[in-house]
Amino acid sequence: MRQKSITLRLPKEEYMAFTTICNEKGYSKSGKIREFIRNIVKAEIGEVELSAAEWEKVRKGIREIERGQFATFEEMKRDLAPRRLANKQNREQGETGHRVTQPGGTGENPGRA
Secondary structure, eight states, X not given: OOOOOOOOOOOHHHHHHHHHHXXXXXXXXXHHHHHHHHHHHHHHGGGSOOOHHHHHHHHHHHHHHHTTOOOOHHHHHHHHHHHHHHHXXXXXXXXXXXXXXXXXXXXXXXXXX
């Protein structure tokens, strides 16, 4: 299952209150946010106009979530690391496809033969 991530920004007070509640109750912050998203999707998805194919994807995703098929934070970090490296290398190569040489550099890519 392909994973997507969401970055959430909260005021400091809300973050601290949420963290305190999760710590006191033994909740995972990510788990509680996923739970909230699942609940809102189940409650409100009927009001959204989707094609038959999109509905099937939503149903499939909900079934996967209910079976506990989701990635942990550690799994997501591990899976994203190679992508970040590839993106960095692509930025360094610039538009011409050639590696951008830093001052004093040789322009050689030490990772390639």
